[in-house]
Each structure stands twice: as structure tokens, then as C-alpha cells.
Amino acid sequence: MSTPATTAPATTAPAVHLRGLRRVFGTRAVLDGIDLDIARGEFLALLGASGTGKTTLLRILGALDRADQGTVLVPPSRTVVFQEPRLIPSKRVLGNVTVGLPRGAATRETGRRALAEVGLADHADAWPGTLSGGEAQRAALARALVREPELLLLDEPFAALDALTRLRMQDLVGELCRKHRPAVLLVTHDVDEAIRLADRVAVLRDGALVRDETVTVERPRDAADPEFAALRRRLLADLGVHRDSAPQHVN
Amino acid sequence: MTTTTEAARAAGLVAPRARATTARPRGLSLALRALGPIALLAAWQVSSATGALTPDVLASPGQVLQAVKELWGNGQLADALSTSLTRAALGLLFGAGTGLVLGVVTGFFRLGEELLDSAVQVLRTVPFLALVPLFMVWFGITETAKIALIGVATSFPMYVSASGGVRNTDRKLVEAMRSFGLSRWAVVREVVLPGALPALLSGLRLSMTLSVIALIAAEEINSTEGIGYLMAQAQNFSRTDVLAVCILIYGLLGLAADGAVRVLERVLMPWRPVTGRQVAGR
Numbered sequence: 001m002s003t004p005a006t007t008a009p010a011t012t013a014p015a016v017h018l019r020g021l022r023r024v025f026g027t028r029a030v031l032d033g034i035d036l037d038i039a040r041g042e043f044l045a046l047l048g049a050s051g052t053g054k055t056t057l058l059r060i061l062g063a064l065d066r067a068d069q070g071t072v073l074v075p076p077s078r079t080v081v082f083q084e085p086r087l088i089p090s091k092r093v094l095g096n097v098t099v100g101l102p103r104g105a106a107t108r109e110t111g112r113r114a115l116a117e118v119g120l121a122d123h124a125d126a127w128p129g130t131l132s133g134g135e136a137q138r139a140a141l142a143r144a145l146v147r148e149p150e151l152l153l154l155d156e157p158f159a160a161l162d163a164l165t166r167l168r169m170q171d172l173v174g175e176l177c178r179k180h181r182p183a184v185l186l187v188t189h190d191v192d193e194a195i196r197l198a199d200r201v202a203v204l205r206d207g208a209l210v211r212d213e214t215v216t217v218e219r220p221r222d223a224a225d226p227e228f229a230a231l232r233r234r235l236l237a238d239l240g241v242h243r244d245s246a247p248q249h250v251n
Numbered sequence: 252m253t254t255t256t257e258a259a260r261a262a263g264l265v266a267p268r269a270r271a272t273t274a275r276p277r278g279l280s281l282a283l284r285a286l287g288p289i290a291l292l293a294a295w296q297v298s299s300a301t302g303a304l305t306p307d308v309l310a311s312p313g314q315v316l317q318a319v320k321e322l323w324g325n326g327q328l329a330d331a332l333s334t335s336l337t338r339a340a341l342g343l344l345f346g347a348g349t350g351l352v353l354g355v356v357t358g359f360f361r362l363g364e365e366l367l368d369s370a371v372q373v374l375r376t377v378p379f380l381a382l383v384p385l386f387m388v389w390f391g392i393t394e395t396a397k398i399a400l401i402g403v404a405t406s407f408p409m410y411v412s413a414s415g416g417v418r419n420t421d422r423k424l425v426e427a428m429r430s431f432g433l434s435r436w437a438v439v440r441e442v443v444l445p446g447a448l449p450a451l452l453s454g455l456r457l458s459m460t461l462s463v464i465a466l467i468a469a470e471e472i473n474s475t476e477g478i479g480y481l482m483a484q485a486q487n488f489s490r491t492d493v494l495a496v497c498i499l500i501y502g503l504l505g506l507a508a509d510g511a512v513r514v515l516e517r518v519l520m521p522w523r524p525v526t527g528r529q530v531a532g533r
Contacts, residue, residue, distance in 0.1 A: 013262055014258070017264055037259075060269070061267060062267065063268055064269060065269055066271070071266075073259045073264035073266060074264055074266075075264055075265070078267075
């Protein structure tokens with residue numbers, strides 16, 4: 001009690017702190033007493049079948065939904081990449097990336113840099129409607145990163161992309177997160193994606209976290225790695241998918 | 252990894268503040284809606300009672316109520332209302348119907364747009380009040396002249412809304428329905444019209460308002476019955492109480508029209524989520 005809390009140990013400096021989080025829809029507790037910490041700079045992938053409340057958890061962290069009970073603490077600066085790009089059709093790409101930021105040459109410059117990072121430097125003056133799905137999603141990623149968030153919330157950002165674009169986007173996200181080091185919560189139902197990107201994976205089922213483990217597979221992570229395959233089998237079992245032998249399953 | 256909540260707070264973390272989206276209770280919502288009209292009524296009563304508003308300018312609410320009783324008692328009001336409402340309804344039916352058909356044709360078919368749109372746009376800029384003398388010459392002092400005037404006035408807002416709404420139809424949906432072998436008419440019926448309903452209903456709202464305005468214009472001139480006639484009579488005898496009754500009736504007609512469209516919105520578009528609900532699923 002008397003220990004001063006101002007100097008938390010560096011290893012556990014938190015970015016997200018949840019205690020007893022509860023959210024009820026109607027009579028069903030979608031989130032029922034969740035305890036979760038995400039350290040600064042840590043990449044957590046949250047897995048779960050459809051309707052298990054993983055997006056609700058993300059929306060609560062993003063202040064888009066409220067908690068019915070429990071303690072929720074997040075950094076002041078957070079950004080979200082949604083499943084769809086959600087770009088304003090009446091603003092050019094650069095305008096979308098810098099939307100809500102103070103106007104000025106400096107902002108435009110940071111916006112252009114962010115676009116260059118996601119490989120869209122040439123599309124700064126394009127209309128969102130002319131972008132492909134992958135390009136639009138990269139613009140959404142630039143919009144989230146340009147604000148230099150302490151917490152980046154990714155809500156199935158690759159789900160609507162084709163398989164090849166998805167792989168490229170995953171690499172890009174992994175690279176940019178390593179570079180900028182925000183704490184990341186990735187909500188997904190793709191086990192391979194979770195293992196490939198995350199420092200830690202958690203599985204949400206029946207309102208509770210049934211698994212929360214650090215990914216020890218060595219980077220660069222290869223699906224052929226036996227450790228990778230073993231982890232995938234464990235996670236799929238948590239998600240209710242049982243296989244005798246794990247075939248090379250590509251989503 | 253265990254962090255105490257205190258430590259987390261000390262590290263600069265904050266509680267996310269979600270915007271509360273609790274629905275207002277229905278009673279409170281109705282009360283808030285009624286607040287504006289009640290305030291107007293109260294202001295009227297107060298300024299009449301204090302003498303700021305003399306009866307030769309505008310009668311007090313009590314006198315107006317008296318006038319309603321008088322007019323209702325001798326059957327004048329009921330007759331005038333039924334005559335006027337019939338005119339407005341018929342004119343609206345013809346006008347909005349024409350506007351709807353023309354709007355769908357120009358919105359959905361390119362040939363229709365090329366052939367019709369510029370002509371309609373030219374006609375649209377003619378103020379319908381300018382047509383009153385012309386219609387008098389054409390139709391004389393008949394019901395036809397009045398209904399035609401209301402029809403012309405109400406057709407254009409409907410036309411603009413309908414063609415705009417139809418033009419915004421999801422082309423991909425139309426393409427998909429064509430691939431399932433729907434005819435053009437079936438596509439219009441199944442996809443285009445339901446999709447354009449929000450625009451059509453806002454067009455209907457504008458048309459209804461205009462139908463009342465056109466009704467006044469038509470009835471003020473050479474009329475022998477109807478609310479406009481009642482007004483012209485009251486004007487001759489400086490009966491500000493009767494004038495106020497007529498004005499109130501026009502206002503109530505507008506309110507009723509708005510309510511009707513709201514009900515239509517709910518009945519015709521059951522697939523639309525109630526506003527203010529959560530954005531996405533879980």
C-alpha cells in the first residue's frame with residue numbers, strides 16, 4: 001500500500017489494464033470478468049469465434065462502447081483500424097490521413113511521410129473511391145499511425161482483403177509496429193495471422209480468456225516450424241476446431 | 252505480468268470515456284417535442300393578456316377558441332376543411348404522382364434523363380404563382396384550376412427528390428439483380444424504389460408543404476368555399492379571430508403532414524435501423 005506507484009518496473013509499464021471487465025447484451029454476458037494487461041510496445045492478438053465479444057472488447061478500449069462493470073484503463077492516445085477502411089469519400093487520401101489534425105504544412109508533411117511508409121506516396125491526391133481494397137486499408141493504417149498512438153487497435157483489418165494482399169498487409173503491419181512500437185491489440189479469427197504477428201496470443205471464449213500465452217516461435221515465423229504448428233493446434237482446439245494432424249491450412 | 256491498478260493509473264493510463272447512447276424515454280421525448288409549440292402559445296397568451304397584442308392586430312387565444320366553436324357550430328369550418336383537404340389531396344396525388352414517375356424515368360434511364368430533364372428544369376423555374384392567371388383563363392373559376400395549380404406546385408419537389416434518389420441507387424445491386432433475370436420494371440420495383448424511399452419521402456414532405464401553400468394561393472382568388480374563402484371573408488370583416496383560426500389550421504395541416512410522413516417512414520422502411528443504435532455488431 002505504502003509503496004510509491006510512480007516508478008512502476010520498466011518491464012511491466014502498462015498500456016492497457018483491465019480488471020473484472022463485464023459487458024452484457026440483453027441477458028448474455030459477452031465479456032464476463034476479463035482481466036488483461038498489455039505492456040507498452042507489446043503486440044497482443046486476441047482470437048475468438050464470431051460473436052465471442054472480441055470486437056466489443058476492442059470497442060470498449062477505443063471508447064466506442066462502454067463497460068458495464070470493471071476497471072478499464074488505456075493510454076490517452078489511441079487509434080483504430082476497422083475492418084473496412086472507413087475513409088471519407090469526399091476527402092483526398094492525404095486529407096483522410098490528416099483528418100482532424102491541425103492544418104498546416106507540417107501536418108501535410110507528416111501525412112505524406114505516413115503515406116510513404118505504407119507505400120501510398122503516389123496516391124496522396126487520389127480520391128478514396130479510386131483505391132483498391134488493399135490500398136484503402138493501407139491508407140486507413142497510415143491514418144492510424146500518423147497520430148503516433150500509444151495503443152493501436154486493429155479490428156480484423158485484413159479480413160476483407162484477398163489472400164495475397166492480406167499476406168503483404170500483415171508484413172507491413174508487423175514492420176510498422178516494430179518501428180513505431182505502439183501497444184497493439186489485434187482482433188482476428190485467423191490463427192496463422194495471430195501467430196505470425198503477435199508477441200502474445202489470447203483466446204476469448206464464453207466471455208472469458210481461456211488462453212493467454214507468449215508466442216515463443218522464433219522470428220521470422222514460418223508455418224513449417226514445429227513450434228508454430230503446435231501452437232496453432234492448441235489455439236484451434238481452444239476455438240473448437242479439432243484436427244488429427246494439422247494440414248497446411250491457408251485462409 | 253501483474254500490474255496493480257494504482258500503478259497503471261500512475262503510469263498515465265486513463266479510463267476510456269464512451270459516449271452515452273442511452274435512449275431517451277418516450278414520454279420525455281414527446282414532452283420535448285411539445286415544448287416549442289407550447290412556448291409559442293404561452294407567448295401569444297401573455298402578450299394578449301398584457302395588452303401588447305391588441306385584438307385588432309391579433310385576437311387572443313381565448314377569442315380564437317371561441318371563434319373555432321362558433322365556426323364549428325354553424326358547420327362552416329367542417330365544410331371548408333373538407334373542401335380544402337379534398338383539393339389539396341387531389342392536387343398532391345396528381346402532382347406527386349407525376350413527379351415520381353418523371354423522376355424515376357429520368358433517374359434510372361439515361362434516355363429519359365436526356366429527353367426530359369432539361370425541359371422539366373426549365374418548367375421548374377417558373378413560379379407556380381405566375382400560373383394562377385393563366386389557369387384562370389384556361390379553366391375558369393373551377394375546381395380543375397385549383398387542383399391543377401396544386402398539382403403543378405407539388406410535382407417539382409417530388410421530381411427532384413425522386414430523380415436524385417433513384418440516381419443514387421447501388422449500381423452493383425442492379426447488376427446483380429439483372430444477373431438473376433429480373434426485368435427492368437422488376438429491378439425498379441424491387442431495388443430502385445425501396446432504395447430511393449428516403450429521398451422519395453423527403454420529397455413527399457416538401458410536396459405536402461407546397462400543397463398547402465398552393466392551396467392558399469388557389470383559394471384566395473375567386474373562391475366560394477374552402478379555408479381560403481373563409482380567410483378572405485374574415486379579412487373583409489376584420490375578424491382577426493377567424494383569420495387566426497385559419498392560420499392555425501394551415502399550421503396544423505403542416506404538422507399533420509409531417510407526422511404522416513414519419514409514420515410512412517416507419518411503415519415503409521422496416522429494414523432501417525432505429526437511429527442512435529450501436530454501429531457494428533459484436
